[in-house]
Amino acid sequence: MSTARKEKAPATIADIFAIPEPERFHEIIDGELVHKAMPSPRHGSSQARLTMRLGGPYDRKPGGEQPGGWRFLTETEVQLEEHEVYRPDVAGWRRERLPELPTQSPLLVIPDWVCEILSPSNERNDVVKKMRAYKRARVLHYWLIDPLAETLIVYRWTEDGYLLVLDAQGEERVRAEPFEAVSFSVHGLLDGDDD
Numbered sequence: 001m002s003t004a005r006k007e008k009a010p011a012t013i014a015d016i017f018a019i020p021e022p023e024r025f026h027e028i029i030d031g032e033l034v035h036k037a038m039p040s041p042r043h044g045s046s047q048a049r050l051t052m053r054l055g056g057p058y059d060r061k062p063g064g065e066q067p068g069g070w071r072f073l074t075e076t077e078v079q080l081e082e083h084e085v086y087r088p089d090v091a092g093w094r095r096e097r098l099p100e101l102p103t104q105s106p107l108l109v110i111p112d113w114v115c116e117i118l119s120p121s122n123e124r125n126d127v128v129k130k131m132r133a134y135k136r137a138r139v140l141h142y143w144l145i146d147p148l149a150e151t152l153i154v155y156r157w158t159e160d161g162y163l164l165v166l167d168a169q170g171e172e173r174v175r176a177e178p179f180e181a182v183s184f185s186v187h188g189l190l191d192g193d194d195d
Contacts, residue, residue: 010083013106025075029129031083037121039089046117046147046190047074047089053189054092054179061095067181070112071098077106080137086130090115113178115143131155135162141178145186152176152186 010031019026025036039047055072062069072092079085091111098109114134116126126144134142135157142155142162151169154176155162168174171185 012082013077013079013085016077016085016106025087027087028083028085029125029133034125036087037119039117040119042147042190043089043117043119046145049189049191050115050117050145051090053182053184054090057181058092058179069095071095071101073107078111079106079108080110080133084133084137086133088114089117110137111139113141113143114139115145118144118146118148131162143176145190147190150186150190152189 011028011033013028015033016024016026016028025038027034027036051072051074054070057066058068058070059072060066060068060070070092072090074090075087076091077085077087078091085106088111092113093109094112097112098107102109116122116130118126131142138157140157142157144153144155145151149169151167152174153164154166156165156177157163166174166176168176168186170187173183173185175181175183
């Protein structure tokens with residue numbers, strides 16, 4: 001009698017689509033279907049404020065007084081690989097790479113920038129597993145924001161891996177790539193009292 005265990009097949013987008021849409025707040029991380037924790041008020045506020053702060057000057061066609069040239073989406077399914085489907089807290093695409101918003105889900109165009117907002121239930125995935133997948137997919141810029149510690153870590157993709165290009169906390173004012181036209185403090189970004 002064989003005691004070998006059957007290996008479970010890695011999850012795919014079909015597994016996500018099998019979940020009723022109102023309950024579909026899932027990701028596939030390393031081939032495993034993972035329920036993404038509902039954001040806390042602090043997490044949700046951070047996500048909204050970041051999108052507003054960057055969206056004003058950047059989420060528009062290029063030209064004029066503002067830099068423009070980007071599209072931002074929150075909590076949108078993005079397929080990096082067959083067994084890697086994420087819902088980044090905030091993701092951005094240069095408009096030349098995503099001229100129109102696709103009608104299908106998941107998006108198959110790899111983001112140019114991703115920001116994950118840490119919470120105790122997702123920190124390991126964001127700083128290890130997702131970071132590895134974003135690196136393999138060549139996501140050019142990866143931000144990690146910790147709303148409790150009021151920190152921002154900014155990475156740039158290189159052939160050798162992600163390069164730490166900026167770390168900031170609290171009231172420090174920064175201009176973080178690739179959005180150097182906007183100056184903010186992490187505290188102000190999170191609490192909404194930044195100029």
